[in-house]
Amino acid sequence: MGAVITAHAKADPLLADQVFELQGYADTAYQSFGLSKPWPELRLVNRRDDMLKSSDVIAQAAVFSDFTRVLYFNRSALGRATHIVTETIDHEAAHFAAWEAHGYDIRTHGRQFEETCLSEMSALTCKRFR
Numbered sequence: 001m002g003a004v005i006t007a008h009a010k011a012d013p014l015l016a017d018q019v020f021e022l023q024g025y026a027d028t029a030y031q032s033f034g035l036s037k038p039w040p041e042l043r044l045v046n047r048r049d050d051m052l053k054s055s056d057v058i059a060q061a062a063v064f065s066d067f068t069r070v071l072y073f074n075r076s077a078l079g080r081a082t083h084i085v086t087e088t089i090d091h092e093a094a095h096f097a098a099w100e101a102h103g104y105d106i107r108t109h110g111r112q113f114e115e116t117c118l119s120e121m122s123a124l125t126c127k128r129f130r
């Protein structure tokens, strides 16, 4: 799965490396859940992007009406500790897996999400505040 690397990232090798790293974390999580391909596209966005519920959200899983799946990642969270970033990506991956297994009408952090998430990830990762 290729990440969408913006023109800015191409001009900035450090940012490109970070995007590559994020894609690696996401791919590992999708693999753990046995998510079907094509896997969600990773999009790096600014903290004020409409797809983030708030500017302090690290990442956001989204599915569009054509079933395109996108993992939005808040660019301003790139500097956060690795475990925070990976736990968040694991949590978002669990949303994709729960939707794939149970459909899109399930409650965001309801029983199906929890069961799916806990089957592969820690209780901390599956907490609903993420």
Ligand SMILES: [Zn+2]
Pocket (backbone or CB within 6 Å): 091, 095, 108, 109, 128, 129, 130
């Ligand atoms: Zn969540």
